[in-house]
Amino acid sequence: MTEALAIAQKIFIDQGLVLGFATIGALMWICAFASRCLTAGRIHASAIAIVAALALAWWGGEITGGKKGLADVPAFAGLALLGGAMLRDFAIVATAFEVDVVEARKAGLLGVIALALGTLVPFVVGVCVAWSFGYRDAVSLTTLGAGAVTYIVGPVTGAALGASSPVIALSIATGVLKAVLVMMVTPFVARLIGLDNPRSAMAFGGLMGTVSGVAGGLAATDEKLVPYGALTATFHTGIGCLLCPSLFFLVLRAAL
Amino acid sequence: MAIYGTALLALCTLLGVALGEALGVLLHVKANVGGVGIAMMLLIAARSWLARRGHLSAGIKLGVEFWAMMYIPIVVAMAAQQNVLAALEGGPMVLVAGVLTVALCFTLVAVLGRAMGAKGAGHD
Numbered sequence: 001m002t003e004a005l006a007i008a009q010k011i012f013i014d015q016g017l018v019l020g021f022a023t024i025g026a027l028m029w030i031c032a033f034a035s036r037c038l039t040a041g042r043i044h045a046s047a048i049a050i051v052a053a054l055a056l057a058w059w060g061g062e063i064t065g066g067k068k069g070l071a072d073v074p075a076f077a078g079l080a081l082l083g084g085a086m087l088r089d090f091a092i093v094a095t096a097f098e099v100d101v102v103e104a105r106k107a108g109l110l111g112v113i114a115l116a117l118g119t120l121v122p123f124v125v126g127v128c129v130a131w132s133f134g135y136r137d138a139v140s141l142t143t144l145g146a147g148a149v150t151y152i153v154g155p156v157t158g159a160a161l162g163a164s165s166p167v168i169a170l171s172i173a174t175g176v177l178k179a180v181l182v183m184m185v186t187p188f189v190a191r192l193i194g195l196d197n198p199r200s201a202m203a204f205g206g207l208m209g210t211v212s213g214v215a216g217g218l219a220a221t222d223e224k225l226v227p228y229g230a231l232t233a234t235f236h237t238g239i240g241c242l243l244c245p246s247l248f249f250l251v252l253r254a255a256l
Numbered sequence: 257m258a259i260y261g262t263a264l265l266a267l268c269t270l271l272g273v274a275l276g277e278a279l280g281v282l283l284h285v286k287a288n289v290g291g292v293g294i295a296m297m298l299l300i301a302a303r304s305w306l307a308r309r310g311h312l313s314a315g316i317k318l319g320v321e322f323w324a325m326m327y328i329p330i331v332v333a334m335a336a337q338q339n340v341l342a343a344l345e346g347g348p349m350v351l352v353a354g355v356l357t358v359a360l361c362f363t364l365v366a367v368l369g370r371a372m373g374a375k376g377a378g379h380d
Contacts, residue, residue, distance in 0.1 A: 024336075054338065069336055083332070094324035096300050121357070133348075160291070208358075
């Protein structure tokens with residue numbers, strides 16, 4: 001029995017990253033099942049997985065008293081590397097590969113306007129709400145504003161500016177809530193907002209930004225519109241990651 | 257060779273992050289300024305350059321696209337190691353910010369879609 005424990009312990013330590021792949025794979029599989037069977041595919045599996053991961057992080061924090069969520073549990077220590085800044089940034093950069101410059105140009109002026117508004121408006125809303133909840137330092141305000149852009153822009157901005165982990169967690173939570181809301185609400189308001197053609201789908205993608213939210217929301221509305229929305233949405237995170245920790249932060253810091 | 261794609265991705269990421277760091281020093285910000293965004297633009301530029309030259313092989317694509325597909329799982333792993341316990345203290349703020357942002361953006365989709373839709377119809 002003690003030998004089995006020793007082997008398990010050795011695997012936890014030596015195979016951390018591999019164990020992380022298996023853990024996340026299992027989590028995604030369960031969430032894909034939940035998405036299909038409990039929500040009839042309406043809520044994207046990735047959104048459920050992220051919410052589940054945040055719940056597990058809460059549980060990890062509760063039982064270990066640490067600051068790194070589930071990664072503080074020895075068996076899941078590999079998640080710290082898998083979900084760490086290095087691989088995260090690496091994978092985000094890789095998503096830009098899907099963007100075709102010729103296709104992107106077709107999105108044209110509408111896409112550009114939507115992207116600009118889709119970055120600025122959520123940021124301003126996020127900053128204003130954070131301000132009203134008592135945050136006053138430029139780093140926290142920028143991170144929380146960036147979280148309202150997407151759940152990627154928040155942590156990327158927070159990590160770049162050196163925001164505290166609770167603030168980064170809040171910014172992720174805001175972005176995740178946004179993604180989940182977009183996924184769930186889009187099919188119901190699609191007619192109301194005229195979301196029934198490629199043009200408005202591009203505006204939608206640029207404004208909402210959150211790729212999983214946009215893809216999930218459009219898939220539940222009209223599958224043909226998905227690529228148009230995703231095309232502008234894929235620019236969103238990059239533009240947010242470029243502007244939030246730089247221009248927006250500097251403007252905000254100057255304003256304070 | 258898939259490794260060429262992954263190496264290209266690594267090169268773009270490293271260059272972007274380095275430029276972001278340099279920009280941070282230049283702007284006197286103790287931060288990486290838009291490194292990830294710059295890296296994305298470098299990758300888009302590299303892709304179109306390779307495509308124009310006819311060097312964009314299936315292997316190179318595979319080496320990059322694998323990591324693009326790993327993006328959601330990595331984000332899930334990232335979510336699993338956040339300090340959620342501390343975040344919960346600010347619960348209402350998340351709700352207010354999230355709902356307000358989404359509501360405002362949906363309104364803007366309607367406004368923008370109609371404004372540009374009418375203008376676009378004039379051109380058609």
